[in-house]
Amino acid sequence: MGKAHKLTPLGVERQKVAGLYGDGAGLWLKVTPGGSKSWILRYTSVGRERWAGLGPYPDVSLADARDRAADYRKKVRSGIDPLDEKHQRDTLARAARAKAVTFDWCAAEYIKAHRAGWKNPKHVDQWTNTLATYASPTIGKLEVAKIDTGHIITVLTEDNLWTKKAETASRLRGRMENVLAWATTRKYRSGDNPAAWQGHLDNLLPHRSKMQKVKHHAALPWAEMGAFMVELRKQEGVGARALEFAILTAARSGEVRGMTWGEVDLKAGVWIVPGERMKAGREHRVPLPEHATKVLQSMRAETKPMPNAIVFPGVKSGKPLSDMTLTAVLKRMKRADLTAHGFRSSFRDWAAEATNYPRDMAEMALAHTVGDKVEAAYRRGDMFEKRRRMMIDWARYCDTIRKEGDVVQFRRKAPVRGMNSNKGLA
Incomplete structure (x- = not known):
C-alpha cells in the first residue's frame, strides 16, 4: 500500500x-x-x-x-x-x-407536503375526510410496506362503495394511489402500486362508465319539508343545527361548516361568504330569515365566540364539523336516503313549482352562475332584497306541515300582461 x-x-x-x-x-x-x-x-x-x-x-x-x-x-x-x-x-x-410507518402517517405527510400547492383550501379537508372515512378503518394502521391489492379492493368494495358511490370511490382510489406512490418514492415501500388503475385494478373492478347508474333519492320532496323540519329540530347537537341552518339558507354544507362569526351581521340579517370559500370564487351575500338568525343566536349563546371562531365547531376545538357529521344526523333520523346537498334541490324545486319567484333569483340564492357572459356583464346587482323576501317565504314554508289538498300562498311578482294573473302557487 x-x-x-x-x-x-x-x-x-x-x-x-x-x-x-x-x-x-x-x-x-x-x-x-x-x-x-x-x-x-x-x-x-x-x-x-x-x-x-x-x-x-x-x-x-x-x-x-x-x-x-x-x-x-x-x-x-x-x-x-x-x-x-x-x-x-x-x-x-x-x-x-418502514415497520413504524403506517398508511395514516403517510397520508398526513402527503397532505402536508402538497398543501401549499393546492389553490383551493377545501382540498385539504376533502383529502383528509375521504381517507379518514373510507381508507383509515381498513388500512390506516397497517405498515405501508405491507399494503397489497387485496387491501385496496377491500376498501373500495366495503358496503358496495364502488357501485353505490362510484364518484367517491374513484376519488378515493386515486388518493390512495398518490399516497402509496409518495411512500414508494420515500423508500417506505417498494414494488408496484396496488391502487393503480391502468393495467391493474381495471382488471378487477368494473369501469365507472360501464356500471348501471344507481338511482338515488338524495333530495327531499319540497312538500315534505315541514314534517322533516319538525323532526330535525328534535335532534340535539351542533351537526343538527348546522344542517337546519344550511336548509334555511339553501347554502352548501361546506360553506356552512366553514362559516365564522366574522362573516355574520345578525343586526343586518346578512351572512357574507368570502370568495375564497365559494365554489365560483366570488363573494356571496346570504340574507338571513328570522328562523336562521335564531339558530345562530342559539349557537352564540352556547359558545360565546371570538369573531374568527367557527360558528358550528366540531369535536376538536376550533375546527369545523366534518361533512360526515351532517350525514350522521340524517342517519339518526332514519333518513339515510337523503344528503345534506340534496336540500338545495328541494329549495330549487319549491321555488320553481310553488312560487312565482324568477328562476334567476333562485339560482342566485344557490350561488349559481346566472345567464351568459353578456348578461352577467350588464347585471351588476345580486337581487339581495328580493332574495331576502324569497328566503323569508322559504323559511316560513319550512315551518308549514302540509296536508293533502292544502294550498300555501306566497308573494307573487306583478302579473305580466297577457298572462293569467291567477297562476297559482301550490
Missing part, C-alpha cells in the same frame, strides 16, 4: 487546489473545485477495487480519517467488505423505519 502518513494537519487545512491527495495506505483527501474536502479510502476486497467515503473534512480530521481507515483495513483482512456491511446496516435501518 506504500508509505503512510504523507499528509500533515496544516497541509490538509491549507490545500485549496482541486484533486486527490494521498496520505498512503489507500487513504485520500479529495478536494472539489468548490473547495469542499472529504476523505476516501481505496481498498481491494475479493479481487474488487472499492472506494469508501470516510466523511467530510473538517468534521473528520486527518487523525480521525486514519483511525477509520485502519478499522476498514482490519475488516478487509478479516474477510469483511466494509461497504457491503454498511449497505446491510442501511437496509435493516430502512426496514425498521
